[in-house]
Amino acid sequence: MKCGLKINSKSEKLRTQMIKKNIFIISLITFSLLSCNTKEKSKTSENSKEDPVKETVAADSKGYALMKQKCFICHFERPDPAKRNQMIAPPMLRVQEHYKPSYSDKESFVKAVMAYINNPSQEKTLMPGTIKKFNIMPRVIYDQTELKLIVETLYELDFGSMPKMHMKMGNGLSLNNGQKWKLTPASMEQVQTIIKKLNSFHSSNIADYNQLGKDIFDDAKLILLDKDYTGDLFDQIHFFFSGIEDNMHALIATKSIDVANKQVIIIINEFDNFNKYFE
Numbered sequence: 001m002k003c004g005l006k007i008n009s010k011s012e013k014l015r016t017q018m019i020k021k022n023i024f025i026i027s028l029i030t031f032s033l034l035s036c037n038t039k040e041k042s043k044t045s046e047n048s049k050e051d052p053v054k055e056t057v058a059a060d061s062k063g064y065a066l067m068k069q070k071c072f073i074c075h076f077e078r079p080d081p082a083k084r085n086q087m088i089a090p091p092m093l094r095v096q097e098h099y100k101p102s103y104s105d106k107e108s109f110v111k112a113v114m115a116y117i118n119n120p121s122q123e124k125t126l127m128p129g130t131i132k133k134f135n136i137m138p139r140v141i142y143d144q145t146e147l148k149l150i151v152e153t154l155y156e157l158d159f160g161s162m163p164k165m166h167m168k169m170g171n172g173l174s175l176n177n178g179q180k181w182k183l184t185p186a187s188m189e190q191v192q193t194i195i196k197k198l199n200s201f202h203s204s205n206i207a208d209y210n211q212l213g214k215d216i217f218d219d220a221k222l223i224l225l226d227k228d229y230t231g232d233l234f235d236q237i238h239f240f241f242s243g244i245e246d247n248m249h250a251l252i253a254t255k256s257i258d259v260a261n262k263q264v265i266i267i268i269n270e271f272d273n274f275n276k277y278f279e
């Protein structure tokens, strides 16, 4: 518990250091978490007594106390525009938002999130934009029983209705000094693949619609993770895909053909815009 407390009291400092994107520091934290992990196990309840949780949601659960202790070092609970430039990882609410559409039942959600945390990879990510922005989450070995509690809490947490902060099309998307942004031939081909999949889609089976959503998300992911894209160019690509993110999530999750059809139409329309800004 000494160790856990140490992390908590130093978390502000750690955060500041990490904002500088010092990878060395990240590995230090990872290492210190690793070495703390076993020592603090038996003392967590004591620790949460000394550090009472003020939040209302699931505030008294052990999972929440653990999440606070182990995850909020890097993750904010919710987005906080005032602290935008202190962010070193996506807010937990956003993590939940990205995983629930693909994993709507608790069991598959817990399995997928735990698999990611135990071995973060580009292959598994549902948040490619954050990997580009913050680098991949450091691999930390957690006690699996504790981790399960944390992730179950993440599934159950009711973050209330937060304003959507996703940037919509047109809001931020602009030309490069009057010219279209240049993407690699591979990315342009990837986009054509997505458009083709959308246009040639014919099915009346909702599972096929959900799969289509997953497929185009995976295609989009490859573009977002491309190392060629940095700075303004990456921001523009990110703006575009953030604009259709909610639609892709809806397509992945919906049980209604009607809703799915609407999402497909919206996404096709947005891709018409793609060609106005990128080539």
Ligand code: HEC
Residues within 6 Å of the ligand: 029, 030, 067, 070, 071, 072, 073, 074, 075, 088, 089, 090, 095, 113, 116, 117, 120, 124, 125, 126, 127, 128, 130, 131, 134, 135, 136, 137, 138, 142, 147, 150, 151, 154
């Ligand atoms: C040392 C900092 C750090 C700690 C501690 C940390 N994370 Fe992360 N996490 C990150 C960063 C950075 C990202 C964004 C990059 C990424 O997605 O890999 C991230 C992303 C994630 C994602 C999104 C995965 C995706 O699809 O890309 C999940 C889920 C997650 N964290 C869960 C947790 C949980 C639960 C805990 C606590 C047990 C935790 N994290 C602790 C830094 C951290």
